[in-house]
Amino acid sequence: MTSPHWNDRAMQQLVRYESLFALLSELQSQEDISKMAQAVARQFKYIASVVSYRLIVKLDVGFAILQGHRGSGHAERVLTLSPWEAQQWQHCTPWCAPQATRTPDAPAPEIFQDPKLTEVNVLPVVQNGTCTGLLVAGARHHPFSALDHRFMRLLALYLEERVAALLMRQRAMEALLSKASTDALTGLLNHGTILERLNSQLALSRRTSLPLC
Incomplete structure (x- = not known):
């Protein structure tokens, strides 16, 4: 006889996969990374219990950063990372903590300094032995579960590749237009x-x- 616990877990996975596929479909048709950040901010809590996130993507020059907090998201490009994010990038090691680690000279991003956060997760995206992205995610009501970690990794891998490819294509198009004119x-x-x-x-x-x- 199948246990109720197994049925509940299977149903949770099914709901999360449905939410993930719906989000991936939306992201695949989107060309604006700010709108992509907004879409992730709306749906991340249903996929992996994430209320705040910050995804860093390495570009040829600088970084693209997508951020979401309580359903609102935006994106920006920067030449350098904050000291705290630079430390996480350099270490390129996944970790979880009740709150983002703080030092006087390298405070965490403001959205991860919320005392109501129960856990902050740092998840590097590594391709061919090189760190190409970094996801920082915060949970508010309960610590992240193993299922949350699995879905965070799935979304982080897809989103890093999608953003990097999109911006590379945009830069190539700008170069072609400049060369033609x-x-x-x-x-x-x-x-x-x-x-x-x-x-x-x-x-x-x-x-x-x-x-x-």
């Missing part, structure tokens, strides 16, 4: 781009009856 020797706008922008300004002037200069 500027002269390789002088760095100035080429003839075609100048004519295109001039025509655009002429059309605007006709519509608004305003002079060109």
